[in-house]
Amino acid sequence: MTQSIPNKILALVLPQFGYAIESCHISLLGNGLINNTYLVKTADKTFVLQRLNQQVFNAPLQVTNNADLISSHLKLKSENKNYALTPVYQLRSNDDNNYVKVQEQYWRSLDYIPHCYTVESITNVEQASAVANAFAQFTNALSDFNSENLAEIIAQFHDLSMRIKQFEQAIEQSSDKLLISAQTSVEFIQSQDIFIKSIAEITKKLPLRVTHNDTKINNLLFSKETNKPIAVIDLDTCMAGYLMHDFGDMVRTCCASIAEDSDDLDNMTIDFEMIMALTNAYVAGFNGSLSTIEQKSLLFGIKLMPFMLSIRFLTDFLNGDIYFKTTYATHNLVRAKNQLHLYKLFCQQEALLTEIVLSTPVSPVS
Ligand code: GN1
Numbered sequence: 535m536t537q538s539i540p541n542k543i544l545a546l547v548l549p550q551f552g553y554a555i556e557s558c559h560i561s562l563l564g565n566g567l568i569n570n571t572y573l574v575k576t577a578d579k580t581f582v583l584q585r586l587n588q589q590v591f592n593a594p595l596q597v598t599n600n601a602d603l604i605s606s607h608l609k610l611k612s613e614n615k616n617y618a619l620t621p622v623y624q625l626r627s628n629d630d631n632n633y634v635k636v637q638e639q640y641w642r643s644l645d646y647i648p649h650c651y652t653v654e655s656i657t658n659v660e661q662a663s664a665v666a667n668a669f670a671q672f673t674n675a676l677s678d679f680n681s682e683n684l685a686e687i688i689a690q691f692h693d694l695s696m697r698i699k700q701f702e703q704a705i706e707q708s709s710d711k712l713l714i715s716a717q718t719s720v721e722f723i724q725s726q727d728i729f730i731k732s733i734a735e736i737t738k739k740l741p742l743r744v745t746h747n748d749t750k751i752n753n754l755l756f757s758k759e760t761n762k763p764i765a766v767i768d769l770d771t772c773m774a775g776y777l778m779h780d781f782g783d784m785v786r787t788c789c790a791s792i793a794e795d796s797d798d799l800d801n802m803t804i805d806f807e808m809i810m811a812l813t814n815a816y817v818a819g820f821n822g823s824l825s826t827i828e829q830k831s832l833l834f835g836i837k838l839m840p841f842m843l844s845i846r847f848l849t850d851f852l853n854g855d856i857y858f859k860t861t862y863a864t865h866n867l868v869r870a871k872n873q874l875h876l877y878k879l880f881c882q883q884e885a886l887l888t889e890i891v892l893s894t895p896v897s898p899v900s
C-alpha cells in the first residue's frame with residue numbers, strides 16, 4: 535500500500551515531542567519496507583518521526599532501548615576520537631521517554647543530520663571503499679560492547695535454518711494459486727541443500743559480534759559537502775550477529791546493477807571491481823582484528839544474504855504479504871526472484887569471489 539500521512543494521529547503524537555501539528559511541515563521519508571517514516575520541519579528544528587511496525591517489532595521498547603544503548607556507546611567512542619562517524623540519537627518526549635504511545639501505537643523521533651543525502655546505488659570504487667569503511671568502523675566501534683546487553687529484537691533474525699522452517703510452513707499453508715506462481719523459485723530453493731549445510735557449518739565456528747543486520751547502502755548518510763559517508767542509520771535490528779551477514783547485505787545492495795525489486799533480470803550484472811573495493815576497505819576497517827575464519831566467512835555472506843532474503847520475500851508472498859510493505863500483488867515474488875537471481879550469479883562466479891575475498895590481506899591496508 536502507498537504510505538500516506540495520518541494527520542489526525544500526528545496531531546496527537548507531535549505535541550508529546552513539544553510541537554503542535556500546525557507548526558510542522560511533514561513529508562514522507564525513505565524507502566523502508568517496515569516502519570512508517572516522516573520528516574518533520576518546524577521553524578527551529580528538523581527531525582525524523584517514525585511509527586514502529588508492531589507486527590514486526592512486537593516489543594517496540596526493546597527497539598528504542600537498544601538504539602539508545604548503541605548511540606551512547608558510539609557517542610563515547612566519538613568523544614574519545616575512536617569513532618569518526620556521527621552517532622544518530624533518538625529525541626526525548628515531554629515525559630523524558632524515547633518513545634510516545636498513541637492509540638496503542640509506538641512512535642519515536644530521531645535527530646536529523648542536516649546537509650546529507652542517501653543513495654540507492656554506488657557509482658565508483660572510491661565510494662565503495664568509503665561505504666565499506668563506514669560499516670566496518672561502525673561494527674568495530676561496537677567490538678567492546680557486550681552483545682548480551684542488547685535485547686534480541688527479532689528472534690533468530692538471520693538464522694537460515696529458522697527462515698527455511700518458516701518457508702516450509704508457508705508452503706504448507708499457501709493457496710495453490712500462489713504456490714503455482716512461485717513453483718520454480720520454491721523448487722530451486724529446496725535444491726540448495728549443500729549450500730544450506732555449508733552455512734550451518736561455518737556459523738558454528740564464528741564469534742558473535744554486535745552487528746547492524748541491515749547494512750543496505752541506503753542505511754548510510756552521505757555528507758553533501760564531502761560526498762563521504764557521515765553516519766550509519768536504522769539501528770532497529772542492531773543486535774548479536776555474525777559479520778558475514780553485514781558484509782553480505784552491503785555487497786548485495788552495492789554490487790548489483792538493478793534494484794532489489796526490479797524484474798529486469800536479463801540486465802542484472804555484478805560489478806566485481808566494486809566487490810574487490812568493498813572487501814579491501816571492509817577488512818582494512820577492522821585494523822587487523824579479523825580472524826582468518828571471519829574473513830573466510832565473508833565469502834559465505836555474499837551468497838547467503840540474497841539467498842536468505844529471497845526466502846523471506848517468498849515466504850511473505852506465500853503468506854499473503856503480511857510482513858514487508860508491497861505496492862502490487864506480486865511485489866514480494868518479484869523481489870524473491872530478483873534476489874535468487876543474484877544468488878545464482880554469485881554462485882556462477884564462486885572462483886572469482888574466492889580469489890577476491892581470500893586474497894585480501896588480513897592486516898590493515900595503508
Ligand atoms: C527491511 O525496512 P527496512 O528497509 O529497513 C528488513 C531487512 C531487509 C530489507 C530488504 C526488520 O528493512 O531485513 O533486508 O527490508 N527489515 C526487517 O530491503 O525485516
Ligand code: MG
Binds near residue numbers: 768771
Ligand atoms: Mg531496517
